[in-house]
Amino acid sequence: MTHPDIERLVENLESLAPRGDLAVDEVRAADIAQALTDMDEQAKVLIISLLSDEKAADVLAETDEHSIEVLLAHISAERLIRLMGWMAPDDAADLLGLVPRERRGALLAGLEEDQRRSVSTLGDHPPESAGGIMTTEVIAVGSNEKIASALRKVGTAEEPEAINTVYVVDPAGTLVGVAPLTRLLTADPALPMHRVMDPDVISVEVDADQEEAARIVDHYHLPSIPVVDAAHRLQGVITVDDVIDVIGEEASEDMLRLAGTNVLHPTSEPTLKRLRARAPWLTVTLLGTFLASLLIEHIEKTYFHSGAEVGGTFSMLLYFIPLIGGMAGNVGTQSSTIMVRGFATGEVDPRRPMRVLRGELVLAVLIGLLAGVLVGILAGLAFTEEPMLGWIVGVALFCSVIVAAFAGTLIPFACHAIHVDPAYAGGPFLLTLNDLSAFVIYFTVALLLLNAFGVS
């Protein structure tokens, strides 16, 4: 069943029974969840009310936050409790996090004790920490337990299909080993777990950043990673499909921050919310470039005679403002994007800027040299009225490209050191900063060269 089918279904809703064995119940939850994103409020509510509780729970676990917020106002507390009962504890905790605070207590109280304990434990962890994305549904067995007993535990788990690894703990709950499910299949079921487990377990602490957990899973190609507390007691597990979501989310966040906006589902959000997400960096650009206007005026008034008298050379200098700003901005953005992406993939170590700075500067010198010579010649040929123009533009371009590469490389490292997301600083802020510094360099070079050689 594709999107158009679901949309047609919604159109004919009036003729359908209020709930039951509907065709839409046979559509995969992930597809309904995605279709919901594009629907208006009424359609969203109708679809969810038509689904069985089990399906509706799956759909809510998969759809976007904005749709959930819209739906929460229309689902009764009784049904919400039933839906949360169908969900994995981590999904239920995520849902609860979107419920207005004053409703949460009543919902938690309605859950069965097991689920309530898991959900409230998970809810205590920040949503972007390892604890916030783990599930508490993990198979833990004692090191003296038999393999046969471990396999029975796997078989009777709530969602056995997600399990690929069995963890071994000591009586205090401390994680001491790991065994892939397939290894248990081929071993003698009468053996104790410590005979087949691997004692060298890679784990992550519960309050580690979700990005760190994702990086470890990716780096070692793990099917899942156990989450432990400070005393190394097993708390839960993060599976590789959660990691995919994290990697996709973090890449989206970085990319949108580099562009100067910061919502995750921007096209489905209401307009004013999107405006709020995009406005801050546009304001930085606006004020920064307005400052540039004042700066340019100040330079003209102070160092060149007023417009009516000299004009010529100064006007010609102004023609190259887009070129100087554009090249500095472009080189700086390339450097900062490479750093931001390198931090995320682990290719660049955020504590060691010197490893990459030299390479970026060598490259910038080459780019500055090539671009400076090319533009210097072009400008000299095109604007013969001012013989110094080619020299000014070429030298300024060379200098401002190097400064831009320097700033574009180092500012992400500085942000990392003071715990600000480097992607924020890699975008419009850096562009504006590079614009301003390029103009200062440009006019300084112009004044120096004109005073030394020019007909001022």
Next chain:
Amino acid sequence: MTHPDIERLVENLESLAPRGDLAVDEVRAADIAQALTDMDEQAKVLIISLLSDEKAADVLAETDEHSIEVLLAHISAERLIRLMGWMAPDDAADLLGLVPRERRGALLAGLEEDQRRSVSTLGDHPPESAGGIMTTEVIAVGSNEKIASALRKVGTAEEPEAINTVYVVDPAGTLVGVAPLTRLLTADPALPMHRVMDPDVISVEVDADQEEAARIVDHYHLPSIPVVDAAHRLQGVITVDDVIDVIGEEASEDMLRLAGTNVLHPTSEPTLKRLRARAPWLTVTLLGTFLASLLIEHIEKTYFHSGAEVGGTFSMLLYFIPLIGGMAGNVGTQSSTIMVRGFATGEVDPRRPMRVLRGELVLAVLIGLLAGVLVGILAGLAFTEEPMLGWIVGVALFCSVIVAAFAGTLIPFACHAIHVDPAYAGGPFLLTLNDLSAFVIYFTVALLLLNAFGVS
């Protein structure tokens, strides 16, 4: 063992035996692979020559392409054949793809028949297709085969630890069902597979793009996806850890393309290769902004009297060039980044531009209005000599922001339609285009308003 330890090890290499039970053999392959990236040629070669064949094969399967290319010149054909024998067929095929073409035949001929067949089949698929990233190590059982026999096949597979799913095929090899390994564990081992399998299998065709395979795995939270040929015969499987790599790679590619550069491991590549990757879009910026210089000169010469005479108003107009260009560029980049990212995550349907265009334009009108009014007032207050200046800047800003949002939204869709990666067009090309169109709008507005109301 951390990086510094490995580096220290390399420093003391002379005192170590040429090969054997070395401490470095106990380091995880992924860690050695990452450490290799930072080492110089000599150190890379020494590390690989010190490792056992099995470990060296694991390391080569994980490290970056540049390191492999460096190493290939130093590994004998005999050892390369042994190393490929240790590798999974997909990793061996990837390695072979990096070997100079004239050496490939001899290496293939050296492999055992099974491995040779798998490697050469995999090598036939484009590296970024589903076939290019799949492995042929897949557990396929007949639909009348017993569960017990399927479990035996899993237990005797070459790399059982990666297996979580068993696929069911008919006698012609056509994929007819799927069963998670955990379900087989709890079922009666004497049952035939067709009693426990799920006949509704999500699969991907062998020549589909790797990004499509990744999107399906992510969307349905699958642990792995079977790869089939046009006749729906099972060819191999893509596991979720390969998908993580694809998602990370594609995000990196998009991000670096948006920044106007296009290598995947930029900081580890040699300088000239990096220059070639970054130069094309810098050249676009350079020529585009040089064109802007000529355009501005042309406008001054044609529509304003020569600099020496009037100067004043035209100079003032030029002060706002960075602001007009900066705002148009920023709004356009935000729109295009949201589209590029939306295509990648599936949030935006690349065949339906109208769904998002309205939202982006409404937002652009709001941004243009707010920014236009604010800057109009500021410019009016700061530059009292030209009473029309505030109006000109404000109106031009309003118009150019809307045009930039329009271009930033639609150009990625156009690129998708003509099969060009939208990320390429979202970066410096769009910025330069928006610069140029913003300047044309700006001077047009200026001439219209000055002619109508101003003291020209």
